[in-house]
Amino acid sequence: MGKSNKSKVLILSLALLLAACSGDDETTKDSGSKKDADGKQEQKDDGLYSIEDFSNVKTNEGEAIDGGKITFGLVSDTVFEGTLNWNFYSGAPDAEILNWFDEGLLTWDENYVYTNDGAATYEVSEDGRTFTFKIGDNVNWHDGEPVTAEDWLFAHEVIGNPEYDGPRYNSDFTNIEGMEEYNSGAADTISGIEVVDEKTLKITYIESTxxxxxGSIWSYPLAKHIFGDMAVADISSSPEVRENPIGFGPFKVDSIVPGESVTLTKNEDYWRGEPxxxxxxxxxxxxxxxVQELETGGVDLISEFPVDQFPDNADMSNVEFLGAVDRAYTYIGFKLGTWDADNNRVKPNSDAKMGDVDLRKAMWHAVDNTAVGERFYNGLRWNATTLIPPSHPEFHDDTNEGRAYDPEVAKTLLDDAGYTDTDGDGFREDPEGDPLEINFISMTGGDTAEPLAQYYVQSWEAVGLKVNLEMLEFNTFYDRVGNGGEDNPDVDVYQAAWGVGIDVDPSGLYGAEALYNFPRWENEENERLLKEGRSEEAFDLTFRQDVYDEWQQLMVDEVPVFPTLYRAVLSPVNDRVLNYSIGDGTEMYLSDIAVSQDSPVTAE
Structure with a gap:
């Protein structure tokens, strides 16, 4: 059957998208730093480093031995939650564990486009709305059962079930034909998903986008032979998720010490080949x-080294530091509403303490994030301007300067909005003349966490705002901001970070139906732009870039949150480790990792 003209347009648009993604015009930072004769990163004269001086691929030293074991350090100042299933997890520590034993059925290339190199392949219909997926015959769960199309359908059914208690149900799912009817109880099945045979699944989407x-296709199956008889509301807390999780990745879970460690053995039946x-x-x-763990060989590698500790440890003799621009940013968020669990959407609060946009703008103008990046992170984090980070260079608007540090502008904004000091105590009252105290929460973790939070408090106090700081460990922090759907009314402002997905679409963080929309902000213009960014018109790269440029400016204008820092990720790797890389598109997999000797190399 010949392709329709519409299909040709979609394919041509994708070709243009790929051409733009692979161009050489990415924005880079002028670093002036360099590597010394030993390959170590040197500081510039001003004491700063640049991520541009790091490789993201490990240099192999020696020949691989047969077998061997390594220890991966999960850097955290709190225990991991232990929701070890992609369909339910919410915290980054759990995701770091999941990466070792489970994975999605689809992989992507350096341009963040799905390939046919994963555990499943796909074909797209002429109208761009129906995807037919074929799972490899050699793709099996760790217990030997095949990963099936029914498992993939089952994951969609669980996430779309009204009793589902995880964070995944969003516009990616409501774009599937029949999903909203299934979610509301009007239908018993999802009409847009068809199991063709044991290994073939067909999904029809409402809009081609x-x-x-x-990135918006949900590619994580859920083992129906294990979870199929459970009540959906019970799955996330079940022993099969918390104590004996299963996947089809390169390693399988042997034992768990809750919150502390996970021991894994290789999956000899791994579909890419025995690890x-x-x-x-x-x-x-x-x-x-x-640092001690790395120097003594207590761990062989970690995924993210605290960059504030890098200058003192850049010359660690037994590791190689890999580096990449992180798909992430840190930010300050303002609580503007609550989560409506009955309707699965945000519920704005017109009386929210932080509801005045001029107050939010002033708090952004009051902080100097360039100084923060240099003072706390030696240039390995730097001033963030918009909510699409430079990890997505084709959509990051590097002409948008965000809101510049200018405390005088902050003071003027507050004055004009009626926030004045009426009682002479040095702090501003609200426009009604009532005391204004802003409750700010941030996370513990490392030597920098509290001084950084205190810096923000002091910056806001310098423009007359009284801010009360509370430092919380990771899990408690996210409970307070509403990770489980319950928003703590005592939280006004919070500091957090987002790792963004391979898809640039920010709907999952800022759409009105996104649980992760922690500010609980809803805006008609925001919804329009998010919809246009996912529309069929957005196959035109220029159109999509224009939409996201406009969205980035809207967020600068409305400030439900403001970005503070873009991030470098540094990953030290023991010299004995071979075939390791970080970042996207390197074509190295966890099953490829090997070692050149039985024991870790220790520091000299």
């Missing part, structure tokens, strides 16, 4: 002991 090619390593131990290490 470029996001379907770059080189015999096993992996994942253990939680605190930011205060990470």
């Amino acid at each position: 470029p996001s379907l090619l770059t 080189n390593l015999d096993g992996v131990t994942i253990k939680v290490i605190s930011s205060s002991t990470v």
Whole structure:
């Protein structure tokens, strides 16, 4: 059957998208720093480093031995939650553990476009709305059962079930034909998903959108033979998620010490081939002991080294530091409403303490994030301007300067909005003349966490705002901001970070139906732009870029949150580790990792 003209337009648009993604015009930072003769990163004269001086691929030293085991350090100053299933997890520590034993059925390339190199392949219909997926015949769960199309359908049914208690149900799912009817109880099945045979699944989407090619397809199956008889509301807390999780990745879980460590053995039946390593131990290490653990060989590698500790440890003799621009940013968020669990959407509060946009703008103008990046992170984090980070260079608007540090502008905004000091105590009252105290929460973790939070408090106090700081450990922090759907009314402002997906679409963080929309902000213009960014028109790269440029400016204008820092991710790797990389598109997998000797190399 010949392709329709519409299909040709979609394919041509994708080709243009790929051409733009692979161009050489990415924005880079002028670093002036360099590597010394030993390959170590040197500081510039002003004491700063640049991520541009790091490789993201490990240099192999020596020949691989047969087997061997490594220890992966999960850097955290709190225990991991232990929701070890992609369909239910919410915290980054759990995701770091999941990466070792489970994975999605689809992979992507350096341009964040799905490939046919994963555990499943796909074909797209002429109208761009129906995807037919074929799971490999050699793709099996760790208990030997095949990963089936029914498992993939089951994951969609669980996430779309009204009793589902995880964070995944959003516009990516409501774009599937029949999903909203299924979610509301009007239908017993999802009409847009068809199991063709044991290994073939067909999904029809309401709208064809470029996001379907770059991240919005849910590719994580759920083992129906294990979870199929459970009540949906019970799955996330079940022993099969918390104590004996299953996947189809390169390693399988052997044992768990809750919150502390996970021991894994290799999956000899892994679909890419038997892993080189015999096993992996994942253990939680605190930011205060990470250097000692690396130097003594207590851990072979960690995914993210505290960059504030890098200058003192750049010359660590037994590791190689890999680096990449992180798909992430830190930010300050303002609580503007609550979560309506009955309707699965945000519920704005017109009387929210932080509801005045001029108050929010002033708080952004009051902080100097360039100084923060240099003072706390030696240039390995830097001033963030918009909510699409430079990890997505084709959509990050590098002409948008955000809101510049200018405390005088902040004071003027507050004055004009009626926030004045009426009682002479040095702090401003609200426009009604009532005391204004802003409750600010931030996370513990490392030597920098509290001084950084205190810096923001002091910056806001310098423009006359009284801010009360509370430092909380990771899990408690996210409970307070509403990770489980319950928003703590005592929280006004919070500091957090987002790791963004491979798809540039920010709907999952800022759409009105997104649980992760922690500010609980709803805006008609925001919804329009998010919809246009996912539309069929957005196959035109220029159109989509224009939409997201406009969205980035809207967020600068409305400030439900403001970005503070873009981030470098540094990953030290023991010299004995071979075939390791970080970042996207390197074509190295966890099953490829090997070691050149039985024991870790220790520091000299």
